Amino acid sequence: MRPQGEKRASSLEVGQSADAGHRWTAAKRRHSKAMSPGPADPHEEGYAAFLFDLDGVVTNTAQLHAAAWKQLFDEFLAQRTNRRGKPYRAFGEEDYRRFIDGMPRYEGVRSFLVSRKISLPHGDPADPPDRETICGLGNRKNRFFQEQLADSGVEVFETSVAFIRELRRQGVKTALVSSSKNASAVLDAAGLKGIFDVRIDGVEAERLSLAGKPRPDTFLEAARRLETPPQHSVVIEDAIAGVAAGRAGGFGLVIGIDRTGVAAAMKAKGADIVVEDLAELELRPIPPIQNHQTADLLPDALSCTAGICALFSKKRPAVFLDYDGTLTPIVARPELAVLSAEMRGILADLASHCHVAIVSGRDRAEVARLVGLDGLVYAGSHGFDIAGPDGLHEEHEGASAFLSALDRAEALLQAEIGDIEGVLLERKKFAIAVHYRLVARRQITRIKRAAETAAERHGLRQTTGKKVFELRPDLDWDKGKAVLWLLSALDLEAEDVVPLYVGDDDTDEDAFAALSGRGIGILVTNAARHTLAQYKLSDTQAVEQFLGSLSRKLARRG
Numbered sequence: 001m002r003p004q005g006e007k008r009a010s011s012l013e014v015g016q017s018a019d020a021g022h023r024w025t026a027a028k029r030r031h032s033k034a035m036s037p038g039p040a041d042p043h044e045e046g047y048a049a050f051l052f053d054l055d056g057v058v059t060n061t062a063q064l065h066a067a068a069w070k071q072l073f074d075e076f077l078a079q080r081t082n083r084r085g086k087p088y089r090a091f092g093e094e095d096y097r098r099f100i101d102g103m104p105r106y107e108g109v110r111s112f113l114v115s116r117k118i119s120l121p122h123g124d125p126a127d128p129p130d131r132e133t134i135c136g137l138g139n140r141k142n143r144f145f146q147e148q149l150a151d152s153g154v155e156v157f158e159t160s161v162a163f164i165r166e167l168r169r170q171g172v173k174t175a176l177v178s179s180s181k182n183a184s185a186v187l188d189a190a191g192l193k194g195i196f197d198v199r200i201d202g203v204e205a206e207r208l209s210l211a212g213k214p215r216p217d218t219f220l221e222a223a224r225r226l227e228t229p230p231q232h233s234v235v236i237e238d239a240i241a242g243v244a245a246g247r248a249g250g251f252g253l254v255i256g257i258d259r260t261g262v263a264a265a266m267k268a269k270g271a272d273i274v275v276e277d278l279a280e281l282e283l284r285p286i287p288p289i290q291n292h293q294t295a296d297l298l299p300d301a302l303s304c305t306a307g308i309c310a311l312f313s314k315k316r317p318a319v320f321l322d323y324d325g326t327l328t329p330i331v332a333r334p335e336l337a338v339l340s341a342e343m344r345g346i347l348a349d350l351a352s353h354c355h356v357a358i359v360s361g362r363d364r365a366e367v368a369r370l371v372g373l374d375g376l377v378y379a380g381s382h383g384f385d386i387a388g389p390d391g392l393h394e395e396h397e398g399a400s401a402f403l404s405a406l407d408r409a410e411a412l413l414q415a416e417i418g419d420i421e422g423v424l425l426e427r428k429k430f431a432i433a434v435h436y437r438l439v440a441r442r443q444i445t446r447i448k449r450a451a452e453t454a455a456e457r458h459g460l461r462q463t464t465g466k467k468v469f470e471l472r473p474d475l476d477w478d479k480g481k482a483v484l485w486l487l488s489a490l491d492l493e494a495e496d497v498v499p500l501y502v503g504d505d506d507t508d509e510d511a512f513a514a515l516s517g518r519g520i521g522i523l524v525t526n527a528a529r530h531t532l533a534q535y536k537l538s539d540t541q542a543v544e545q546f547l548g549s550l551s552r553k554l555a556r557r558g
């Protein structure tokens, strides 16, 4: 394929994903003379929700739990001898940290027993505390814990409470995410009932069959209830299992509170920041973007559906859709971005009334597989690779010359940063995505540098997207040029055709720019960011609703 005439070079320098606006971040206080916040972190997007563990974070009850576990296992182990007739080693602090801290009660029992090669039947949650089952032992530990709680009461970490109250004062959403079934009693005893907008504790997790920490499920449920995506939420934890859960869930910032000398282990499990107390953190507002057309000022396409659809009484739409963040929500890993059956149905209906093209940064074959519909056009690798019905198959004429450069860059990246926990290298035919969504924040600069070096050394272009650095052929080609090429190739340059493009990310701005003054651009976002789109839709559900209305309108028109 060849470029279609001299269109605008590149849309605008969007920089990092500009989802910032009315959000907050937490950073370690600086003790420098000026106390200035210093240069802004280039990856900082701000956070709209903070999710807190309870014991050891808000209340000083982690020690009560640790003591109750010790009482349980010291008694239990003392009554047993191992196969060689030797007594078992007593339960130590390290056992608590490694095998129990942060986990739901019965999973803690099981995990510790496995570490000592002791096998017990699971039993039943109704087992009495003296029964030698996993549930029985768990219930015994709970009895010890409640006795200690009644004895000593609940001490709160005042600095944590002040931090939470400040967040609430600023209108930031908060949640409690605890594995403990005693969380409600502990909050009550501490006089903190009602301090969190949402609470997911051991009781709620069991009711919903949610996997416990280190799995991310309880945190993800809390973020869902706060209506804030994990990448815009902060997890605050004192347990290694909790830190691991925050990182596995793709949360934007994971803060470890190290009160027991486990900072290194927390960092190894992906904590972005480790402090000994929340007093070491300061909250900073992320200012909304100034002096730009920002998405929050755009009209919502859903409230203008009737007007937009009315346009298609006389004109024909040509619909171009981005995939990630537009047709599927942004999720922790690329392979989890699966199209819903409802969205697939709507796309199939729409494609029976007009041209529909998926224009994606993904590999063309991969995005075609994910969408799973014949009869659509698929443009992959940011528009370098296009195929569709009636034998349409075009690759940018210069792109194949970059294949070996992409291979070498991929090998270099693998060697340089392949060992960083959470880095995902995704090779597309004509691009490489370097994902850092699951990476500890302190590693991001190293990843960015590696991407820049690989691009420079192998003559590639480096671009940005949502928690991703991308490398692609250094050619004057992008999604916008691919859309213009398609309009020509599909004979859609007629007066009565209105191109409509829906997308959510930096690379979609090229398409908004290309269609500016000629078609309709709709940005999918719920935040303030500068854009060349004319409308916005808040999320993928809104996209589904909008495309459904458009499809029904076209069906009525016949």
Ligand SMILES: O=P(O)(O)OC[C@H]1O[C@H](O[C@H]2O[C@H](CO)[C@@H](O)[C@H](O)[C@H]2O)[C@H](O)[C@@H](O)[C@@H]1O
Pocket (backbone or CB within 6 Å): 322, 323, 324, 325, 326, 329, 330, 331, 332, 333, 334, 335, 337, 359, 360, 361, 362, 363, 426, 433, 435, 437, 465, 466, 467, 468, 470, 505, 507
């Ligand atoms: O142009 P698109 O279809 O939107 O593709 C852009 C990139 O999307 C994918 O990455 C993004 O979505 C992932 C799944 O939600 C998310 O984990 C990641 O952080 C996002 O950057 C895809 O994996 C890339 O290849 C595309 O270039």
